[in-house]
Amino acid sequence: MxxxxxxxxxxxxxxxxxxxxxxxxxxxxxxxxxxxxxxxxxxxxxxxxxxxxxxxxxxxxxxxxxxxxxxxxxxxxxxxxxxxxxxxxxxxxxxxxxxxxxxxxxxxxxxxxxxxxxYRRQPGNGAADSAVDTHIYQVGSYTFDYDHQQLRRAGDTTRLTSKESELLKLFCQNLNQPISRSYALKMIWGDDSYFNARSMDVYVTKLRKHLREDPDVQLMNLHGEGFKLMSS
Structure with missing residues (x-):
């Protein structure tokens, strides 16, 4: 490194x-x-x-x-x-x-x-590419490939950053279920400090932009609780 x-x-x-x-x-x-x-x-x-x-x-x-x-x-x-x-x-x-x-x-x-x-999972680093067990999630009309950090829809592919991928994976694993802010912060950032919370808000906003093409997919803020990724 x-x-x-x-x-x-x-x-x-x-x-x-x-x-x-x-x-x-x-x-x-x-x-x-x-x-x-x-x-x-x-x-x-x-x-x-x-x-x-x-x-x-x-x-x-x-x-x-x-x-x-x-x-x-x-x-x-x-x-x-x-x-x-x-x-x-x-x-x-x-x-x-x-x-x-x-x-x-x-x-x-x-x-x-x-x-x-x-940042351990990067395309082309060998570990992710050779993995037998891939992590593919379907969210509405989107296909999220966690191992290759790609979000695909209707032939278009969006390259995600590592943090966006980690956060979206957490939401996909808890689809239609609420996730507390503290839990998400501790899982991905390691602690729930103020600065990390502001960082997470920035990445949640970025994920909303990535997912905005499908009206049936919503990344909701739950006041006083956290977030919920909704997909019908």
């Missing part, structure tokens, strides 16, 4: 690079957003860690370019800010986690490992 770390503070960047490499995650360090983009283009990474406030290109702009590249690579944002708006913006861009400075290196490592576990 190789990591791209983009951090403009050379002291923090150097310490994190040494720590992560020592823990078994070889890490490349870039000191500004433009340098980070070039490294991303030139190499293959399993996870990215972006500081938000950086010269030449900020972390959010860098993350947008990464998402537009079509590569489904998990992203963790590092920031000295604690504004809720910044956190929400990071999740909307497609970030997987958000760590506010100062932070404990061991906590960051645990977050990295949790995210990488969620």
């Amino acid at each position: 190789k990591i791209l770390l983009v951090e403009d503070d050379p002291n923090l960047g150097g310490l994190l690079q040494e720590y992560l490499t020592h823990k078994g995650y070889p890490t490349d360090l870039a000191t500004d957003g433009q340098q980070g983009w070039q490294a991303f283009v030139d190499n293959e990474y399993d996870l990215c860690i972006f500081d938000v406030m950086m010269p030449r290109k900020d972390g959010f702009s860098l993350a947008k370019e990464v998402r537009m590249s079509g590569k489904d690579v998990p992203i963790i944002f590092l920031t000295a800010k604690s504004m809720k708006e910044d956190t929400i913006q990071g999740f909307r861009i497609g970030g997987d986690d958000y760590v506010t400075k100062p932070f404990d290196q061991d906590e960051l490592l645990l977050r990295i490992e949790a995210i990488l576990r969620r």
